[in-house]
Amino acid sequence: MRQASVYLPTVFHIEPRITIVHKVTGISRRILSYTYFQLHGRSASGGAMKKSTVAITRNVTAFKETILFTICYQTAESLINDDEAQKVIVAFDAFKKLTPDSKLDFSGAWVVADDFRNKKITLIRCTKCQAAVLLNARLDPVHHCMYCKTPYKQHAALYSSR
Numbered sequence: 603m604r605q606a607s608v609y610l611p612t613v614f615h616i617e618p619r620i621t622i623v624h625k626v627t628g629i630s631r632r633i634l635s636y637t638y639f640q641l642h643g644r645s646a647s648g649g650a651m652k653k654s655t656v657a658i659t660r661n662v663t664a665f666k667e668t669i670l671f672t673i674c675y676q677t678a679e680s681l682i683n684d685d686e687a688q689k690v691i692v693a694f695d696a697f698k699k700l701t702p703d704s705k706l707d708f709s710g711a712w713v714v715a716d717d718f719r720n721k722k723i724t725l726i727r728c729t730k731c732q733a734a735v736l737l738n739a740r741l742d743p744v745h746h747c748m749y750c751k752t753p754y755k756q757h758a759a760l761y762s763s764r
């Protein structure tokens with residue numbers, strides 16, 4: 603089990619849901635809820651967590667934010683030699699510094715990072731304009747580069763290397 607003291611200050615600072623912290627640290631939900639309440643003076647947000655990236659990227663703004671977060675996560679993955687949770691935290695911190703007004707929250711970022719790690723979504727460079735293209739992150743079977751509109755088949759992600 604990870605030491606709670608390592609996680610709590612950072613994790614609670616960005617307000618993820620109790621579920622995630624519980625999963626990562628193994629600390630009981632009751633204690634986590636209590637600690638959260640002590641720190642913030644209110645209860646942690648409840649509700650069901652989003653289960654896949656596709657559920658998060660329903661509109662274009664959310665999709666762009668997801669691409670940006672994925673880039674942050676990919677960078678964190680290559681730079682940090684720590685456990686997965688720490689990578690998500692660092693990536694989310696960087697993401698929030700870049701886009702303070704973004705709607706993607708920590709639990710959404712957690713789901714995106716999970717999908718990326720499990721290769722359910724893939725980040726490639728557009729062959730024409732070099733922009734970042736996130737494949738398999740939306741329901742449409744064909745994805746167009748956000749900038750130059752070059753089409754990419756979503757399932758191409760299965761064959762591309764990362």
Ligand SMILES: [Zn+2]
Nearest residue numbers: 728731747750
């Ligand atoms: Zn392009």
